[in-house]
Amino acid sequence: xxxxxxxxxxxxxxxxxxxxxxxxxxxxxxxxxxxxxxxxxxxxxxxxxxxxxxxxxxxxxxxxxxxxxxxxxxxxxxxxxxxxxxxxxxxxxxxxxxxxxxxxxxxxxxxxxxxxxxxxxxxxxxxxxxxxxxxxxxxxxxxxxxxxxxxxxxxxxxxxxxxxxxxxxxxxxxxxxxxxxxxxxxxxxxxxxxxxxxxxxxxxxxxxxxxxxxxxxxxxxxxxxxxxxxxxxxxxxxxxxxxxxxxxxxxxxxxxxxxxxxxxxxxxxxxxxxxxxxxxxxxxxxxxxxxxxxxxxxxxxxxxxxxxxxx
Amino acid sequence: xxxxxxxxxxxxxxxxxxxxxxxxxxxxxxxxxxxxxxxxxxxxxxxxxxxxxxxxxxxxxxxxxxxxxxxxxxxxxxxxxxxxxxxxxxxxxxxxxxxxxxxxxxxxxxxxxxxxxxxxxxxxxxxxxxxxxxxxxxxxxxxxxxxxxxxxxxxxxxxxxxxxxxxxxxxxxxxxxxxxxxxxxxxxxxxxxxxxxxxxxxxxxxxxxxxxxxxxxxxxxxxxxxxxxxxxxxxxxxxxxxxxxxxxxxxxxxxxxxxxxxxxxxxxxxxxxxxxxxxxxxxxxxxxxxxxxxxxxxxxxxxxxxxxxxxxxxxxxxxxxxxxxxxxxxxxxxxxxxxxxxxxxxxxxxxxxxxxxxxxxxxxxxxxxxxxxxxxxxxxxxxxxxxxxxxxx
Numbered sequence: 001x002x003x004x005x006x007x008x009x010x011x012x013x014x015x016x017x018x019x020x021x022x023x024x025x026x027x028x029x030x031x032x033x034x035x036x037x038x039x040x041x042x043x044x045x046x047x048x049x050x051x052x053x054x055x056x057x058x059x060x061x062x063x064x065x066x067x068x069x070x071x072x073x074x075x076x077x078x079x080x081x082x083x084x085x086x087x088x089x090x091x092x093x094x095x096x097x098x099x100x101x102x103x104x105x106x107x108x109x110x111x112x113x114x115x116x117x118x119x120x121x122x123x124x125x126x127x128x129x130x131x132x133x134x135x136x137x138x139x140x141x142x143x144x145x146x147x148x149x150x151x152x153x154x155x156x157x158x159x160x161x162x163x164x165x166x167x168x169x170x171x172x173x174x175x176x177x178x179x180x181x182x183x184x185x186x187x188x189x190x191x192x193x194x195x196x197x198x199x200x201x202x203x204x205x206x207x208x209x210x211x212x213x214x215x216x217x218x219x220x221x222x223x224x225x226x227x228x229x230x231x232x233x234x235x236x237x238x239x240x241x242x243x244x245x246x247x248x249x250x251x252x253x254x255x256x257x258x259x260x261x262x263x264x265x266x267x268x269x270x271x272x273x274x275x276x277x278x279x280x281x282x283x284x285x286x287x288x289x290x291x292x293x294x295x296x297x298x299x300x301x302x303x304x305x306x307x308x309x310x311x
Numbered sequence: 312x313x314x315x316x317x318x319x320x321x322x323x324x325x326x327x328x329x330x331x332x333x334x335x336x337x338x339x340x341x342x343x344x345x346x347x348x349x350x351x352x353x354x355x356x357x358x359x360x361x362x363x364x365x366x367x368x369x370x371x372x373x374x375x376x377x378x379x380x381x382x383x384x385x386x387x388x389x390x391x392x393x394x395x396x397x398x399x400x401x402x403x404x405x406x407x408x409x410x411x412x413x414x415x416x417x418x419x420x421x422x423x424x425x426x427x428x429x430x431x432x433x434x435x436x437x438x439x440x441x442x443x444x445x446x447x448x449x450x451x452x453x454x455x456x457x458x459x460x461x462x463x464x465x466x467x468x469x470x471x472x473x474x475x476x477x478x479x480x481x482x483x484x485x486x487x488x489x490x491x492x493x494x495x496x497x498x499x500x501x502x503x504x505x506x507x508x509x510x511x512x513x514x515x516x517x518x519x520x521x522x523x524x525x526x527x528x529x530x531x532x533x534x535x536x537x538x539x540x541x542x543x544x545x546x547x548x549x550x551x552x553x554x555x556x557x558x559x560x561x562x563x564x565x566x567x568x569x570x571x572x573x574x575x576x577x578x579x580x581x582x583x584x585x586x587x588x589x590x591x592x593x594x595x596x597x598x599x600x601x602x603x604x605x606x607x608x609x610x611x612x613x614x615x616x617x618x619x620x621x622x623x624x625x626x627x628x629x630x631x632x633x634x635x636x637x638x639x640x641x642x643x644x645x646x647x648x649x650x651x652x653x654x655x656x657x658x659x660x661x662x663x664x665x666x667x668x669x670x671x672x673x674x675x676x677x678x679x680x681x682x683x684x685x686x687x688x689x690x691x692x693x694x695x696x697x698x699x700x701x702x703x704x
Contacts (some may be wrong), residue, residue, distance in 0.1 A: 083379025122368030
């Protein structure tokens, strides 16, 4: 059955309105759209690492989730859902569970790239049948915009402030999607909110309905941390993709597939300029920072193209 | 029918686990508990159990997976020691506050550093305030029996808390002892099926676990947890009585040994209780009126039982196989003196730190204690605790 946008977005929401995330927060958009691809007859258990999403969507006694939900701690969303999925396997075998369940865990980049990485890596390697979705907003936003290993080079965060002796974060971003591919799991993909969500919806559906572990890395901008006007969310996402700062691709059983190649790759300035966190890069005398950033993006993009061509 | 066998504590506990046939076992190897998942994996590999074993990449993930599986509605088991449990520490609190009746065998071992693989109670004592029920075994038989009683206590609707069954590393876990094993079917019948009321996979009743709970609710949640813990004694008593009726072995929260006319007493936990009973016999042979109280249930602490058992003694030695660094004694010392104070006891009490990192408890130590007790009973004392068996510079 082909993808139907109208049908997907017309389903009753599994992530209910009334959560407490900021207006324009990428996390809520990510969760709502990922969960809505689950077939209506299927049940789900939704997991969550501690972070903005968790404290805003399950504040006792209110929950935003229509499905069962479990939050445990910051660094163990992978292992926790591994436990849930394993319980399902045995209880299903014993005839103690009715219906079919899907297991989807959300974590921010802090809970996924950094403190929760071991737990995710272990769960992926063990082959639990679940989908881990990282809503990557490029920093520890819940605690107040501290750098993570997902933070892009030169970004100004509260632990990498730009200053007279600092250009912002000195290190380039960790490529977690690539690391997850190295786990030899059946499905890994990277996406964000573009093309009317078609890319996200189709990848989320594949991830959730692929047997075994799947990893979805969703760039989910944070207007507070990235410092752009809230209403520009979709434009920021489009620019990230058109500049190749956040390429869209998937890796199916080890085969790399490019989902989208911009007709004309835009210079990185287009993505950096609208965001306050990169403001210092546009000061006179800092042109080399933009050059370095461009080089890093180009290098990664070429590598990705090579992989997709040779796959 | 009971069957006589010769087993180590780890083997005995693994057999109890096989007989119970839990749904999920996440575990990570750490000495001296490693054998438990090893034996158990053999059962899995040979179809002796239906259990799903999760070979997690760390103890933190072991307890995290336990929490996920238990919240999902499964009966869950794990085992660990020392630093492994220290690594779980955050998750121990989560398991208890989520009210998940996970059962864990803790094979007691010293905490680092320096790194040491031998028995003491610093791991278990470090977890005493995490909200877990704790029982300590003296020997293999108790390690086995405690484990069989664990699920009926932990899963009881009045309780619904996780439970730690503790045995001393190597001394109990590896030493081979005579043991009575019960029939598989009898054990299964005794433990029963796990039938949770609320769980993630319950049909028609989605559930949310692990909320963000602000000042308005947190305190009440923690208070409710304490209330659940207060139900443990009545439930554990019922389970112990049923155990005695079914298998013939009687247990109480504390065990009184030669206490009837005792003027002096030693309060102790774990394998050293067995050693100390032997020394008590020797001292009794010499005419000393000394007895022993073994603490089986440390959480919740049977304070009133302990105070009542000590009501006629002149002086008591409390044996701590762990430190608190309070400069005022170890954790068991604090519990026992608290119990004595509330009972308006006039007994003199001295806390002893002994056996750290697996050091043996010797007869000369028992004689030192005897001399000390007579001295403090006659002359009082102004120190809170002493060390036994350590080389002082």
